[in-house]
Amino acid sequence: MKAVVVEKFGESVQVKDQPLPEPKDHEVQIHIAYSGVNPVDWKIQEGYFKERMPHEFPIILGWDAAGVVTQTGYGVHHFKKGDEVYAYCREPVIKKGTFAEYVSVNENFLALKPKNISFAEAASIPLAGLTAWQSLFDYAKLQKGQTVLIHAGAGGVGSFAIQLAKIKGAIVYTTASVNNHPYVKKLGADFALDYHQEDFVRAFKMKLPDGFDVVFDCVGGETFRKSFALVKKGGCLVSICNFNAESLGQQYGVRSGHVFVSPNGRQLREISALIESGQLKPPHIEEFTLAHAKQALEKIRTGHTQGKIVLKVT
Template sequence: MKAFIVENYSKTEKLQLKDIPEPDLQDDEVLVQVHAAGVNLLDSKIKSGEFKIILPYKTPFVLGHDVAGTVVRTGAQVRHFKPGDAVYSRPDNFRMGTFAEYVAIKEASLAIKPDNITMEEAASLPLVGLTAWQALVEKAKLKKGQKVFIQAGSGGVGTFAIQLAKHLGATVATTTGTTNVDLVKNLGADIVIDYKKADFEKTLRHYDVVLNSQDAATLKKSMNVLKPGGNLISISGPPDPVFADDIKAPWLVKQIMRILSYGTRKAAKRLNIDYSFLFMKASGNQLRQITALIESGAILPVLDKIFPFDATNEAIAYVESGRAKGKVVIKIR
């Protein structure tokens, strides 16, 4: 099969298109023929080695974290999928590889594709959908009437999280650039701050939840918009000791994470707010709940561009540029 390979960790080296064997299929896995694959900033960060301390992939490896496609074959223990099923998934860590013609995915991480959207739209959803779900539903337990600040509302996670938060009954504030104000308002944002014209720290007060996806300076300012007892959930770091325990990190890695997050945790404790780092996990069960929201029309996919398979490097470069509104997808079949 054809696949885009990371030969070496590098910020500048491009992925290489190569012919490689189909992935080995374990008893609890499903072989999926890839129709489309979503592109995420995480792909770029893993390619550059930025997440090597958390996810030490051995080169060479196939990149890609989002997929929609068709079941080709199932392992001996698989009970809920059969050849021909249209499915979508965010494969497990160390079993990723969706920038390819085929990918093997654990049954527990797979779900039937929503029947009212295209393969390309379905491929745009798993990583950002699961991230938003695990942040707002699982960690924050966001409730009707609460207030949530979702940064970068026009990005992949932002466009999904705004819609999910509105579905849960929350008041939603977000930041975006001038050209994307109407987009995030149409998705349901109640308060939109044009970051080119105003500072959210001076506008927002007494929020229950902040979903942080930006840099360290933005993380620090975000603490000041939360009320005592509020939740600051970051998907951009720094990783904390709880996360280190979750991934069963080696002792040295745990100490590094403890040091990296010390200042943030100390500042949060002083303000009586809860800080946590989120690195989303694959979950077919949560995807099935997301499917129900998609099929009901409560959440709509937001696609910016669809690139052909041979333009995968261009798709990654476009995501890295920060110009994407919603998601970028590669059409493979």
């Protein structure tokens, strides 16, 4: 099969032939139609996680997949050949990814693809949608009527976070460049701030002197550190960018933590139900082909994409 591989950290990706991944016990083989591209993909390419996660070369990049079940291993009970599915496919060892024609993963990672969206739209959902879900609901325990600040609301994770927060009944503030304000408002943001033109700490302190119930950091760096000043007493800050979020929060007297999204087919099914009911929409997507994975990775590396980038695989 064709796959986008990295043979050494820091080197360019290549499209190469790789062995077909046969499904093991409790695994489902998927013929991938589309794969989602995420910031983690270029970070893996550069070796950012080499000390945190075991890896084996050659590494096939990609953790999002949407496609059709072609085989099932022993013990698979919930999926059959021909099912249209999507999944977040991260394994404990970084090796077999989804920038490929096929992938085999545990059936607990999968959900049936929502009937009312395309494979391209489905591929944009798993990692970003589950990240937003696990950050806002599992960690932050966001509740109806609470205030939440979502940094980078126009990005892949932010696009889902805004919508999920509104579905929960929260009051949503976000940061986004001014040209993305119409997009985040359409997603449901109650207020958008252009972080290029205003100091977000000063601006939000004027609007909410007591601070936010929840701050969701999808940016990291200085944005993450400054955001502690915006968390109200008893509130929390959750980051997907800073692994030291918990210890830093102790310094500021704020409950804070880092979320590294986990595969979860049950939560993906809940997301599917929201999509099929029309409450949740896939983000804006931009397509590249598998042969142009290098360009897709270069674009997402800029950190200024609207919504999600997906790769058309087959």
